[in-house]
Amino acid sequence: MTIASINYQKVNVDKGYTDRLLEVNLSDKTISVSEIPAATREMFVGGRGYCLKLVYDKTKASTRYDSPENVLAFAGGPFCGESSFAGTGKFIIGSISPLTETFCDSNVGGYFFPLVKNSGFDAITVTGKSAEDVVIFIDDAAGTISLRKAPATDSSLLTAEKLVEEWRGADKPNSIAFVSAGIGSKNTFFGCINSIYYDPRRQRCRAKQAGRGGLGTVMRDKGLWGIVVKSNLSGGAGNQADDKKRLRRAGTSLRKVIRDVDPNELRLAQQGTTSLLDMMNNNDILPVHNYKFGRDERQHLVSGKIFEEKVFDQKHPDGCFAGCTLACTKGCEGHTLTTGPFAGRTVPVDGPEYETAAAITNLGIFDIPAIMEYAWYCDEYALDTISTGVVIAFLIEAYQEGYLNRDDTDGIELKWDDQETLFNLLHRMAAGSTGFAGEIGRGIRHMKGWISERAAVRNGNDKEKIMRELELFGMESKGLEFSMYITKESLAQQGGYGFALKGPQHDESWLIALDQIKNEMPSFDEKAAALRWFPLFRTWFNIAGLCKLPWIDVRHPDAAKTDDPAKNLPTIECYLELVNSTMGTEKNLDDLLTESERSYLLHKLINLRQGFGTRMHDRIPLRAMAPVFTDEFSSRREYYVNYLKENTEIKINGQDDAELLKNLQDHRRRQYEILTDTVYAEKGFDLNGIPLDETLERLGFTDPEYLEIVAQARQRQ
Numbered sequence: 001m002t003i004a005s006i007n008y009q010k011v012n013v014d015k016g017y018t019d020r021l022l023e024v025n026l027s028d029k030t031i032s033v034s035e036i037p038a039a040t041r042e043m044f045v046g047g048r049g050y051c052l053k054l055v056y057d058k059t060k061a062s063t064r065y066d067s068p069e070n071v072l073a074f075a076g077g078p079f080c081g082e083s084s085f086a087g088t089g090k091f092i093i094g095s096i097s098p099l100t101e102t103f104c105d106s107n108v109g110g111y112f113f114p115l116v117k118n119s120g121f122d123a124i125t126v127t128g129k130s131a132e133d134v135v136i137f138i139d140d141a142a143g144t145i146s147l148r149k150a151p152a153t154d155s156s157l158l159t160a161e162k163l164v165e166e167w168r169g170a171d172k173p174n175s176i177a178f179v180s181a182g183i184g185s186k187n188t189f190f191g192c193i194n195s196i197y198y199d200p201r202r203q204r205c206r207a208k209q210a211g212r213g214g215l216g217t218v219m220r221d222k223g224l225w226g227i228v229v230k231s232n233l234s235g236g237a238g239n240q241a242d243d244k245k246r247l248r249r250a251g252t253s254l255r256k257v258i259r260d261v262d263p264n265e266l267r268l269a270q271q272g273t274t275s276l277l278d279m280m281n282n283n284d285i286l287p288v289h290n291y292k293f294g295r296d297e298r299q300h301l302v303s304g305k306i307f308e309e310k311v312f313d314q315k316h317p318d319g320c321f322a323g324c325t326l327a328c329t330k331g332c333e334g335h336t337l338t339t340g341p342f343a344g345r346t347v348p349v350d351g352p353e354y355e356t357a358a359a360i361t362n363l364g365i366f367d368i369p370a371i372m373e374y375a376w377y378c379d380e381y382a383l384d385t386i387s388t389g390v391v392i393a394f395l396i397e398a399y400q401e402g403y404l405n406r407d408d409t410d411g412i413e414l415k416w417d418d419q420e421t422l423f424n425l426l427h428r429m430a431a432g433s434t435g436f437a438g439e440i441g442r443g444i445r446h447m448k449g450w451i452s453e454r455a456a457v458r459n460g461n462d463k464e465k466i467m468r469e470l471e472l473f474g475m476e477s478k479g480l481e482f483s484m485y486i487t488k489e490s491l492a493q494q495g496g497y498g499f500a501l502k503g504p505q506h507d508e509s510w511l512i513a514l515d516q517i518k519n520e521m522p523s524f525d526e527k528a529a530a531l532r533w534f535p536l537f538r539t540w541f542n543i544a545g546l547c548k549l550p551w552i553d554v555r556h557p558d559a560a561k562t563d564d565p566a567k568n569l570p571t572i573e574c575y576l577e578l579v580n581s582t583m584g585t586e587k588n589l590d591d592l593l594t595e596s597e598r599s600y601l602l603h604k605l606i607n608l609r610q611g612f613g614t615r616m617h618d619r620i621p622l623r624a625m626a627p628v629f630t631d632e633f634s635s636r637r638e639y640y641v642n643y644l645k646e647n648t649e650i651k652i653n654g655q656d657d658a659e660l661l662k663n664l665q666d667h668r669r670r671q672y673e674i675l676t677d678t679v680y681a682e683k684g685f686d687l688n689g690i691p692l693d694e695t696l697e698r699l700g701f702t703d704p705e706y707l708e709i710v711a712q713a714r715q716r717q
């Protein structure tokens with residue numbers, strides 16, 4: 001049933017842009033098309049930059065995730081949808097998050113936004129709330145945008161192919177793509193959004209996820225079941241580059257690097273990101289037992305080699321958008337579910353990605369069928385696999401340490417290495433169970449308060465003392481659960497997580513391999529400099545509509561000849577060619593970094609406006625810096641004793657492990673504070689993490705509204 005509809009005049013893509021915004025208000029059921037101002041395009045470029053600007057403009061300091069004025073923004077960037085280049089299916093979704101209470105964004109691949117862009121839009125905003133679940137339907141061929149009653153289902157994956165058949169009419173099934181969120185998004189704070197498209201080679205629908213920050217929760221709170229787009233990309237028009245030949249040469253150069261390098265390094269085309277399981281375990285970085293340990297002898301049971309040889313269907317190339325030869329999407333065509341409401345059904349499973357698999361090793365489970373089961377159910381329920389797994393790991397440790405008992409958990413015993421614990425909690429939280437299972441879906445930050453309050457009443461203890469103890473191993477910062485890397489031995493990655501504006505998510509700063517494995521930034525100054533440069537260039541991909549993996553995970557052979565191999569500058573030349581051939585410009589790397597820094601600064605300003613964004617919010621739990629308990633210390637005692645000898649003035653002279661551990665913890669805390677001072681100076685912030693006046697002026701943030709945000713933040717200090 002159609003609730004509202006408009007006709008629109010399509011604007012074609014020109015040099016990467018349509019300069020059109022689709023706005024939908026679900027409260028008053030209005031749909032409108034407007035022009036994106038040239039000043040916005042110049043300042044914020046696209047993708048993440050557009051999402052930040054659109055959310056900033058329509059929200060205020062009092063806006064929460066469930067406020068009607070909260071904006072759910074979608075944007076693809078100027079290079080999204082360019083099939084002549086690898087990794088161009090990416091787009092960004094951003095909003096005020098239920099977990100962080102400030103702006104959070106998540107990037108995702110697939111065909112959805114390339115089709116949206118082909119339909120004439122660089123961005124979409126959804127505001128307001130609908131009393132009944134609805135679908136936004138963009139029909140390029142008909143020239144209509146409509147608001148329709150949603151399908152009578154809370155499923156996100158199981159009904160996908162049926163809906164594609166229903167919606168496509170006489171067109172090919174891959175002319176349809178959509179985003180949706182399932183029942184888990186309705187019942188938790190870490191719901192994800194599935195980007196669903198039809199894969200004609202596998203002849204089924206596939207899904208990628210915008211996982212972080214609870215954006216699916218925002219979507220379902222608004223009464224939005226999904227957004228559907230119907231368009232035809234078969235003409236191969238792409239982004240209508242200024243110089244198509246130059247663009248094709250750049251795309252050919254990048255594909256050659258991928259073809260020559262990837263098979264001999266991470267083998268992403270064969271193993272997907274599961275190849276990281278072997279690398280991380282071999283370097284004590286794979287999370288086990290709530291990030292307590294970084295290595296486990298059982299890891300060989302879930303090796304990326306097994307996924308390559310026995311799990312993934314290798315018959316078809318697996319890029320999530322046309323033209324990507326990295327082909328890391330991967331998938332299994334037949335897993336039979338053994339738990340939950342769909343037990344006994346055989347389903348295809350997309351991925352799993354490294355983060356999903358590591359969320360299971362973090363529970364002490366080393367079993368591929370369990371990983372596949374978890375991956376599929378999280379996608380079907382629309383739950384972030386990272387937050388879901390990290391919350392469960394925290395609860396198991398809290399139970400094992402005596403902060404929780406069966407009265408708290410509604411009779412559920414929480415155990416390591418136990419699939420029953422995992423799937424019991426997963427299915428209960430997704431279904432919206434009351435009691436304990438209903439509480440845990442609000443994330444670790446909430447659960448620390450919930451547990452400390454109950455434990456204090458039960459034991460007559462000080463609530464604040466219990467809270468401080470839980471904060472030592474509650475793996476969240478800014479309200480967002482940590483992504484899946486042990487950071488104790490990488491100061492650079494500690495800062496990468498702590499200073500990340502949306503919380504500890506690796507897409508802003510993934511330095512663990514460069515720092516801990518390759519040792520390419522050995523000095524303190526090199527780490528601090530990297531914590532300015534890498535977040536800017538990594539998030540440039542998010543404003544451009546590009547995937548980072550062809551740059552960061554496929555090292556160009558000529559990079560070793562440069563002064564800074566970690567930056568992979570020869571591959572960056574391919575991206576500069578993409579930029580300039582598309583837009584008809586001659587930008588350099590500094591121009592790209594400045595563009596990214598403007599978006600970075602706007603995110604910082606939103607955080608400050610919402611009451612966050614200062615030094616106290618850049619703290620990370622002790623376990624991210626050092627062992628918390630003596631058994632952690634003892635598991636690598638020789639390493640830590642040698643570390644203390646080589647890096648501190650402490651004389652090792654018969655101290656017991658508890659005293660040595662305390663010395664190590666104090667040293668690591670001091671290191672982090674010194675790093676914070678240094679990185680803030682690199683970024684142009686004061687010692688409280690607030691931007692300096694000259695930083696605001698240099699980047700063009702001179703409007704009185706921006707200056708007032710900073711002034712108020714300084715007054716609060």
